[in-house]
Amino acid sequence: MYEGAIQDLIDELGRLPGVGPKSAQRIAFYLLSADAADVKRLSTALDRVKELVRFCTTCFNVTESEQCRICRDPRRSDDVLCVVEESKDVVAIEKTGEFRGRYHVLGGAINPLEGIGPDNLRIRELMARLGTGTVRELILATDPTTEGEATATYLALLVKPMGITVTRLASGLPVGGDLEYADEITLGRAFEGRRRV
Amino acid sequence: MYVRSLDLVDFRSYPRAVVEFEPGPNVLVGPNGVGKTNLVEALGYVATLSSHRVATDAPLVRAGATTAVIRCAIVHDGRELMVELAIEPGKANKARLGRAPVTRARDVLGALRLVLFAPEDLSLVRGDPAERRRYLDELLVARQPRFAGVRADYDRVLKQRNALLRTAYLAGKVGAGSRDLSTLEVWDAHLVEHGAILLAARLELCAALAPHVAKAYDAVAAGGGGAAIGYRSALGDLPAGRDGLRDQLLAALRDARQAELDRGVTLVGPHRDDLGLTLGPLPVKGYASHGESWSFALALRLAAYDLLRADGIEPVLILDDVFAELDTGRRQRLADLVGGASQLLVTCAVDGDVPADLRGARFELGDGEVRRVH
Numbered sequence: 168m169y170e171g172a173i174q175d176l177i178d179e180l181g182r183l184p185g186v187g188p189k190s191a192q193r194i195a196f197y198l199l200s201a202d203a204a205d206v207k208r209l210s211t212a213l214d215r216v217k218e219l220v221r222f223c224t225t226c227f228n229v230t231e232s233e234q235c236r237i238c239r240d241p242r243r244s245d246d247v248l249c250v251v252e253e254s255k256d257v258v259a260i261e262k263t264g265e266f267r268g269r270y271h272v273l274g275g276a277i278n279p280l281e282g283i284g285p286d287n288l289r290i291r292e293l294m295a296r297l298g299t300g301t302v303r304e305l306i307l308a309t310d311p312t313t314e315g316e317a318t319a320t321y322l323a324l325l326v327k328p329m330g331i332t333v334t335r336l337a338s339g340l341p342v343g344g345d346l347e348y349a350d351e352i353t354l355g356r357a358f359e360g361r362r363r364v
Numbered sequence: 365m366y367v368r369s370l371d372l373v374d375f376r377s378y379p380r381a382v383v384e385f386e387p388g389p390n391v392l393v394g395p396n397g398v399g400k401t402n403l404v405e406a407l408g409y410v411a412t413l414s415s416h417r418v419a420t421d422a423p424l425v426r427a428g429a430t431t432a433v434i435r436c437a438i439v440h441d442g443r444e445l446m447v448e449l450a451i452e453p454g455k456a457n458k459a460r461l462g463r464a465p466v467t468r469a470r471d472v473l474g475a476l477r478l479v480l481f482a483p484e485d486l487s488l489v490r491g492d493p494a495e496r497r498r499y500l501d502e503l504l505v506a507r508q509p510r511f512a513g514v515r516a517d518y519d520r521v522l523k524q525r526n527a528l529l530r531t532a533y534l535a536g537k538v539g540a541g542s543r544d545l546s547t548l549e550v551w552d553a554h555l556v557e558h559g560a561i562l563l564a565a566r567l568e569l570c571a572a573l574a575p576h577v578a579k580a581y582d583a584v585a586a587g588g589g590g591a592a593i594g595y596r597s598a599l600g601d602l603p604a605g606r607d608g609l610r611d612q613l614l615a616a617l618r619d620a621r622q623a624e625l626d627r628g629v630t631l632v633g634p635h636r637d638d639l640g641l642t643l644g645p646l647p648v649k650g651y652a653s654h655g656e657s658w659s660f661a662l663a664l665r666l667a668a669y670d671l672l673r674a675d676g677i678e679p680v681l682i683l684d685d686v687f688a689e690l691d692t693g694r695r696q697r698l699a700d701l702v703g704g705a706s707q708l709l710v711t712c713a714v715d716g717d718v719p720a721d722l723r724g725a726r727f728e729l730g731d732g733e734v735r736r737v738h
Contacts, residue, residue: 278524279547282531285547313517320554321546351510356513358510
């Protein structure tokens with residue numbers, strides 16, 4: 168145990184995801200020896216992130232204004248809506264350059280073990296968006312985990328009666344990988360989900 | 365498939381032990397407590413990444429040492445493969461296949477296929493249904509690794525569904541307004557989907573296994589045979605085929621809805637099933653003698669061995685402390701049954717217990733050493 172401020176810093180750093188006690192200690196001593204201007208920049212960035220960043224009022228992606236960059240973009244199609252769990256999923260899909268529709272960020276997935284039900288996600292807001300009648304296809308891009316799949320099924324049950332096409336991202340073998348390197352579970356699932364060519 | 369050599373460092377009682385095995389029968393002889401089962405356990409660990417005797421890894425490391433190492437040369441189809449495992453309790457195991465380190469220790473699963481019968485297996489017959497479900501599921505995964513994923517998916521959905529039921533149950537108990545069950549239908553659908561796949565596979569496995577169990581029991585049991593296995597489901601009679609099972613499972617969930625809400629837990633599904641063991645008209649549990657129970661447990665392992673062999677996998681067979689329990693006639697019948705194994709490892713305390721046809725390579729254990737006798 169160190170005393171005072173340095174131990175406080177180590178404790179705070181140690182609460183961050185992916186940072187263990189050893190790493191927290193290393194980062195704390197790095198900051199102690201670093202240039203005062205560098206540390207100031209970091210602390211300003213930390214302050215600003217809580218002050219400025221908020222959620223887009225339409226899709227709940229992170230943004231600094233009322234609406235996010237994607238929701239403001241007039242060139243994007245309003246026909247297709249892609250549902251994801253987190254903002255970082257938007258970034259991942261944007262990198263593909265394939266999708267030109269709009270997004271909706273749920274803020275997680277249905278997870279009874281952690282006490283997260285539909286009311287804790289932005290599902291009511293999603294239904295309101297769909298209610299306007301502009302969306303023709305809803306793409307469910309939640310994670311291929313037990314919780315992500317359950318969320319997708321839940322949304323599909325809710326949305327299908329509205330006459331909107333509901334699709335789910337495919338899962339299977341990674342592109343560019345050798346078949347022989349795929350683990351047997353992924354390969355087994357790909358076999359189950361094979362399609363006619 | 366056979367194990368050519370086993371090299372242990374700081375594993376259980378051995379600071380260092382090197383054993384060169386032969387294809388065919390190998391007999392390990394030594395008085396009680398000398399470390400025969402430790403060798404068997406090390407091989408079992410390479411095959412399953414867990415011990416058949418203890419749930420944690422700490423007892424596997426010799427007192428005073430920090431890491432235990434198991435090195436094992438496995439010959440399959442004329443090719444030799446080296447597997448190395450470093451066991452450090454509290455940390456992830458490190459593994460090598462050939463010379464190359466592998467990122468996940470579980471990548472070595474499948475390198476060594478083995479069927480092990482040990483005295484602990486009596487719990488297959490006497491223990492809870494969970495023991496027999498594990499027996500079925502382990503065999504399922506050995507034949508088709510994909511079922512490790514199916515099983516994991518099913519368990520995860522079950523956990524989530526139980527959490528939902530539990531929350532609703534507690535909310536109902538304190539009268540805290542509405543029970544939020546809007547997602548229960550979703551969890552039902554997923555439970556039924558994974559459950560039907562698992563159930564169909566278990567039923568198919570039971571059907572394939574049954575004749576092998578009857579045959580093995582006839583050989584090792586004194587007097588009457590008539591050993592049978594049957595899948596026992598809370599759902600009653602099960603239809604063949606995945607679609608029928610899905611419908612039946614879903615209907616059973618609907619029927620159990622109120623009881624599940626009252627108790628806050630999932631009451632139907634493959635996690636509540638059992639493998640029924642019978643001798644003639646009577647169930648084994650509660651009716652069979654010690655000898656009959658023990659023979660049945662051995663028959664279950666031998667049947668698993670037979671089935672894997674019929675699939676074209678030639679696993680290594682290990683019989684830990686088996687022959688001492690059998691009379692001369694049954695010893696000979698068991699020897700006839702397993703004599704053709706590509707590799708057989710037998711442990712015994714008394715030399716004369718093992719029939720003459722299984723006199724392959726012989727090893728004597730004592731003073732922390734393993735000596736090849738002939």
